[in-house]
Amino acid sequence: MEEILKKYTPVIGLEVHVELKTNSKMFCGCDANYFGEKPNTHTCPVCLGLPGALPVPNKKAIDWCIMIGMALNCEISLVSKFDRKNYFYPDLPKGYQISQYDEPFCTNGWVELSNGKKIGITRVHMEEDTGKLIHEHIDGNGVSLIDFNRSGVPLVEIVTEPDFDSAEDVKEYLQRLQQIVRYLGVSNADMDKGDMRLEPNISLRKVGETKLPPYKVEVKNINSFSFVEKAINFEIKRHAEILDTGTYPMQETRGFIEAGSKTVGQRSKEEAHDYRYFPEPDIPPIEFSKEEIAALMQSMPELPDAKKERFIKQYALSAYNADLLTRDKALADFFEICCEDSGLVSVHPEPTHIANWLINRKVDITKYMPADVIMQIIEASRVAGVDVDELDDILKKVLEENPEVVTSYKAGKTNVLMFLLGQAMKSLKGREKPEIIKEKLEKLLA
Amino acid sequence: MKIDIAHIAKLANLPLQKEEEGKLATQLDATIAYIEELSQIDTSKVEGTNMVTQTKNVYREDEVDEFTTLSQDDALKNAKHKHNGLVLVPAILEEGDNA
C-alpha cells in the first residue's frame, strides 16, 4: 500500500443511506418497524404499489432529514420537491422510487475530521426504501422471494464530495455520522439491522494531480465500517495494478464479497441506468419559511462537537476524555447525572475524577445508577476503617447539628439522606464505606 | 430523428416482437415530428408548472394507520406466485438491493 501511495492518491466519495426510526413509513401509515416481523404484514395499497394508491409524505421524516442536514452544516432549501426515479426491479413495487433529484432538502455542508481535513457534503435528501429480496432454493430451483414490509420506510441519503483520500478517514467520517444521527435520535444506525448502508466510490490519480480521474468505481450496499475499509483498500490495490499497465479501470458498480474481502463487478457500463427523473406529480411542492427553519434549528439537541466543547469548559475535562465521553450520548448523559448527584454530597468526587472512573473502569452504564457510581468512587478513596463507637458518635453529632434536615427526612424527604451522608463523610474524612455509613444513618433515623 | 426502439423498450421494460418494433418506430417518429412544433414557442423566460393548483406543503403526521394496513392474505391475494407469506419471482442473479 505504501508503495502505491507514493505513486497514486486515492479519490474517494461516499453515499450513505440512513434508515429513519419514524413510527410510520415515508408515504403511508404502515408501521415502519419491520425488523423481525412476519413478512408482508406491514403493507398497504401505497407501499405495495397497488393501482391508484397515492403517497402522502411523513412530516417528521422530512424534519429529521433536515436536522441531519443541519448537523452536517448544510444549507437548507426553502423550496423543495420530490421526484420519481424510474427503474424496474422486483423489490420496487411502483417501478419508481420517490426520491429527490434537483431540489434536495439540504446541500453544501461539511464535516471536519480529527486531522483537520474538511469533507464536503454535496447533498442530503429524502427517499423511500425498497422491499427486501431473499434468495432461496425451493425444490432445487433458485428463486427470489420478496417481503414488502421494508418498502416505503424513510431513507435519508447523504452524499459527500470525493474529498477522502484514505479508508481510515472514511471510517472516521462514518463513525461521526453514526454518532450524529444517534444524537439526533432519528435513527438507531444499527449496522447489523441494515440501518446504515454504505456505498463508497473510488478512483486513483497520480500524486500531484488535481483533476478528478476520468473514471470511478462504486461499491454497492456495504453494511459494516470495516467492510468499507476493506473494500476501499481492495479497490485501491486493484486500480493501481490496472493503472500501472497504462489503462484505466472500467467505470462500473461492484459488490463487496465478505468471504475473501474482495469486490466483484455487477453491472457493466452498457447497462448504465437511465432513471428518467421527473417531478413527482402526486406530491405538492414543499416550501419552508425562514422562521420554520430557525425553529427546527432551535429544536436540535446538542451535537457531539458542542457537547465535547462544553464538557471541556464546564467540567474541566481533557479533550481526550471529553471526546471519549461524548461518543455515545447515553454515556455523556450518564456522566452529567453523576456530576449532579455528586454535587449533593459534600465530599464529592470532582467531575474529572468521575470521568476517569467511567473511562478507566469501562463502567457498564446499563447496570448501575449514577448515584451507585458516586458511592463506589467515594468508597474507593476511603483510606482506613473506623471503630463502631466513634462512628456512632460522629453520626449522632451530625444529626444533632442538622435538626431541620432530620425533620424533613422524617417527614418523608428521604433524599436529604445524601446531605447527612456527605456531612458524615466529611467528618470521617473517608475512613468508612459510604454504604455502611448510610445504613447506620438510616438506623439512627428510624 | 430515429428512435433506438430496442433501448427504449428495455428502459420501459416492454417485451416487443420484431414486427411490433418496426411499427412502433414509424409511429413514434411521426409523433415526435408532430410534437416538435412546440420548439416554436419561446419559453426562455418561463418556469415550468409541476403543480397546477396552488396546493403545497401537504403532509401526514407520523402515526401508524391500522385501518389502511392490509392483512398478509389481502396483500398477497392477487399475487400469482407466492411462498410462505412471500411473493415469489424467478431467481434474481445479481445480488444486492437497489436502494
Added chain:
Amino acid sequence: MDLHTLTIKEAKSKLKNKEISSLELTQAYLERIEKIDPKLNSFVTVTKDKALQMAKDADEALSAGEDKPLLGLPFSIKDNFCTKDIRTTASSKVLDDFIPPYSATVVSRLMDAGIVHLGKTNMDAWAHGSSTATSDYGPTRNPWDVERYPGGSSGGAAASVASDEALAAIGSETAGSVRGPASWCGLVGLKPTYGRVSRYGVIAMASSTDSPGPLTKTVEDAATILEVLAGKDPHDATSSSLPVEKYSETMKAGKKMTIGIADDYFDGVDSEVVAKVQEALKLLESKGHTVKKIELFDPKYAIDVYTILMRSEVSSNLARFDGIRYGNDRSYFAEEAKRRMMLGTYALSSGYYDAYYKKAQKVRTLIVEDFAKAFAEVDVIIGPTLPTPAIKIGQADDPMFGEKADILTEPSAIAGLCAINMPVGFSSLGLPIGMQIMGRQFGESTILDLAYQYEKETEFWKQKPNL
C-alpha cells in the same frame, strides 16, 4: 312508469315518498342492462347480486328514515376506480383478474352516500383514448347509433346513462374523457377542477391532470353528485382543502355572465357543431348574458404539451404493472398503452428531458397564464367540446387519435380548470352535439349556474335514443 328513465332528483323524491323502492328501481336497471347491454357493451362487470343486496339495505335505511344524499340510487362506476372485492380491470387484460383489496375514495364516498353499485363500465384501456376503441373487452357502442363510438375514455359510463342502464355514472377525465363521451352521448359531463375530487384509488393515467367526475342527465344531478365527491382527502396530497360548496343550491344563483369565446376553438370544427354551439350562445345572449371575443393560446399546442406530459406520466404510472404482486405481466399490454409508454419513456430519457418534458411544463405555464388573463375579463369560456359528432366504429386508428380528438378539452385540462359538457342539440344524422363551459379553478358553482340556466331553456336531456 319507466323506472329507468328517472333523474336523480325524481328518483330521490319517489323513494322518499315510498312510491317506489330501491329494489324495484335497481331491478329495473338490471333488467335494462340484461336486455340492451349485449348491444352496447357498456359494462365490463355487472355486480348484480351485490346491487340487489345494496338495494335491500337501502330500502331498510329508507324505511328507518335515514337521509343520505344518494340513498338507494343505482350508479355505474368506470372500471378504473378500485372497488374492494370487485374486479377492476381498467379495461386491460393486464388486470383481467385483479380484485382490489381497497376502494377508491370516490367509491367509498358514494357508498357512504348510499348508492347502489350496478357494475363497472367499459373504457379505453387505461383511459388511453377518446372512443373506447382501445378497450381489451371490445368497444362500447353509442346508444344513439350503435355503429358509432360513444366517445372515451369514459365511453361505457356515458353509454350506460344515455341508454338508461344506470341513473348516473362516475367517470374520470385526464383531458376530455368525461366531457367527450358526454358530448357524443348527449349528457351532462362535469370535469371538476384538478384536486377538487380525490384521485386516491383511481388507476392513474396522467397524475397531474386526472380528475374524476360524474356523467348525468341533468345539471342538478351533476351538482348533487359533486357535493358527495368533492373535498379534501387525507390519502391524496394533491386534493384541495378549499371548502366544498352546496352546488345544488349555488347553481341556482341565476347570475348574468360574460361569456368568452375564442376563434381558435371553432377553427376546423364540423359546421353542424359550430352552428349548434352558436345557436346556444345566441340563446344565452337573449337571456341577458354577454358574449365577448377573447384571444386564447392556440389549442393546437395543447396537443403537444398534453401528449408529452401525459405519455411521460403514463410511462411511469404503468411501471408498477409487472405481474408480480397482481395482474398479468407486461406482455399483456395492448398496442395503445405500449405506444404511450414508449414515447413517454423516450421523452424522459437522458438527453431529451429538457427538449420535451421540461419544455412542455414551461408551455403549460403559458397556457395557465393565458387562461388567467382571459378569466380577468370573462366569467366562463364556451366552445365546442369535440370537433365532430360521434364517429363510426373503426375510424379511430390514427396513432395519435386520442390526443388529436381532444384538442378542445386539452388546454383546460392542462390548466386544471373545471368544465362541463352541455347537450346543445342534434346533427342532421340525429347524433348529439355538445358544448363545453369552462370556468376558473374551483369555479364549479359558476359553470353549473350557467349550465343550469341553459338547460332550463332547452331540456335536450329529455330526448331519448331509440334502442
